[in-house]
Amino acid sequence: MSDHTTLITRDQLCALLGISDTTRQRLEKADPTFPPKLHISMRRVAYLRADAHAWLMRQREAASKQRFAA
Template sequence: MAHATVKTRRTVGGCLQNPDNPEILEGIPMDAMTILTRDQLCAKLLISDTTRQRLEKTDPTFPRKLHVSVRKVGYLVSDVQAYIARQHQKAA
């Protein structure tokens, strides 16, 4: 069985993103329950890890992190999309 290749490019944090469809990150379709890693969150928001840490401390509207395991955290895509919408609305 032949595997289809997906064109990817490196983004912030070394995260792979499909340039043809920004809603697919590392070949995973994005739905509301998808959990993003820290690197994926930074890539989606186009921010550095340092900025992410600052926003987590200072911005109450920033997506809350979920503790996936003892040493792993993630962010719900639905929370990230809502944050982006709020920032876009604020900028308009």
């Protein structure tokens, strides 16, 4: 499976991004660029690993720009 189609769980998403589940919930509500949930079934959600990586790279780039702007 390629990285573009690999699904990860909520726990795996939090581990990959280095955030808590509470932070994940807050970001899902507040940040429209946060990786979207994919509803696999009525009670199961997953995320695309590629979306998580892309979001993380955007966060790193934004942090670098802020650091150099100061």
